[in-house]
Amino acid sequence: MALREDQILRYSRQILLKDVGGRGQEALLEGGARLEGSGPAGLTAAAYLAAGGTPVAASEARLGPAAVGFLISEEDVGQPAAEVLGRVLPEVNPDAVHPQAGGRIAELPAAWNGEAPWVALGGDGTRGAVVFRGSQGCMWCFGETVRTLGSPPTGVLGVALGALGALAFQRLRLGMGPELGGRWLAAPGQVAELELRRCARCQVAR
Numbered sequence: 001m002a003l004r005e006d007q008i009l010r011y012s013r014q015i016l017l018k019d020v021g022g023r024g025q026e027a028l029l030e031g032g033a034r035l036e037g038s039g040p041a042g043l044t045a046a047a048y049l050a051a052g053g054t055p056v057a058a059s060e061a062r063l064g065p066a067a068v069g070f071l072i073s074e075e076d077v078g079q080p081a082a083e084v085l086g087r088v089l090p091e092v093n094p095d096a097v098h099p100q101a102g103g104r105i106a107e108l109p110a111a112w113n114g115e116a117p118w119v120a121l122g123g124d125g126t127r128g129a130v131v132f133r134g135s136q137g138c139m140w141c142f143g144e145t146v147r148t149l150g151s152p153p154t155g156v157l158g159v160a161l162g163a164l165g166a167l168a169f170q171r172l173r174l175g176m177g178p179e180l181g182g183r184w185l186a187a188p189g190q191v192a193e194l195e196l197r198r199c200a201r202c203q204v205a206r
């Protein structure tokens with residue numbers, strides 16, 4: 001696909017980044033993300049992805065009170081995420097609807113299937129955690145790692161985690177490595193390496 005003139009204007013700041021460019025922006029627009037989750041982390045990730053040009057489809061999970069934020073109002077609580085995001089995301093970016101290709105971003109606990117990129121949003125009760133996997137990353141190591149994590153934080157840390165998760169997703173869509181990894185988020189902006197658990201096969205290969 002070629003970018004239209006209105007899209008070149010809309011994404012000009014991203015297109016000027018050497019890691020994105022016109023080709024990268026086209027890749028973001030062509031690749032979608034399925035969101036599973038209805039908390040601040042998942043919804044923030046959806047907003048950042050949509051604003052950057054990634055089409056987002058949401059799950060039927062109903063929005064809880066913690067979801068209220070810059071996309072979700074008090075009246076939306078109790079409504080399915082898919083319905084509310086289907087209404088508000090086109091206001092963020094009219095390009096960001098009806099994803100064609102797969103890709104998944106989900107709040108833990110979640111089941112994992114379908115095409116990469118996969119981005120898990122979780123936590124350990126204190127910190128937030130992002131675990132990500134591109135198509136070349138081992139899905140079993142990803143599974144071993146996310147299995148040990150709980151649900152993502154809410155509040156400000158959840159919002160920051162969602163932004164970090166969207167960035168991880170976009171980097172994989174742009175073909176930027178690594179293909180498998182994780183990060184802890186102790187406080188907004190305070191990022192540390194999350195050591196991956198290795199599956200039995202990758203342990204032997206080492």
Ligand SMILES: [Zn+2]
Nearest residue numbers: 138141199202
């Ligand atoms: Zn492995």
